[in-house]
Amino acid sequence: MKRRTDKQTTRLDAHVFVCVNERDSEYACCAEAGGEETAAAVKTWLRERDAFWSPVGVSTTDCLGLCSEAGTAITIQPHNEWFAEVRPDDVDDLMSEAFGPGADRI
Numbered sequence: 454m455k456r457r458t459d460k461q462t463t464r465l466d467a468h469v470f471v472c473v474n475e476r477d478s479e480y481a482c483c484a485e486a487g488g489e490e491t492a493a494a495v496k497t498w499l500r501e502r503d504a505f506w507s508p509v510g511v512s513t514t515d516c517l518g519l520c521s522e523a524g525t526a527i528t529i530q531p532h533n534e535w536f537a538e539v540r541p542d543d544v545d546d547l548m549s550e551a552f553g554p555g556a557d558r559i
């Protein structure tokens with residue numbers, strides 16, 4: 454193991470985690486609720502504002518414990534914001550509320 458904290462040059466203001474978890478069972482999962490499409494919408498929103506990865510990171514993730522067939526789960530850290538049932542059409546409102554309409558609050 455190597456600690457690389459001092460070598461890491463990326464200085465993220467926040468990191469958006471979008472659940473794309475797949476589940477082979479009767480229970481709802483974000484993969485079937487548009488997770489990949491929602492993650493793509495988050496990335497596009499940031500790219501359009503020149504804020505993708507620097508200063509806001511985006512990662513897809515496994516279950517965040519907010520499973521619903523109505524949409525995807527998202528958390529924004531370290532802001533400690535959590536969202537359930539997010540659809541791609543909700544991303545503009547969610548991101549604008551979190552970072553400002555032009556990503557001006559980052």
Ligand code: FES
Nearest residue numbers: 472483517519520
């Ligand atoms: S499967 Fe996405 S929050 Fe559980």
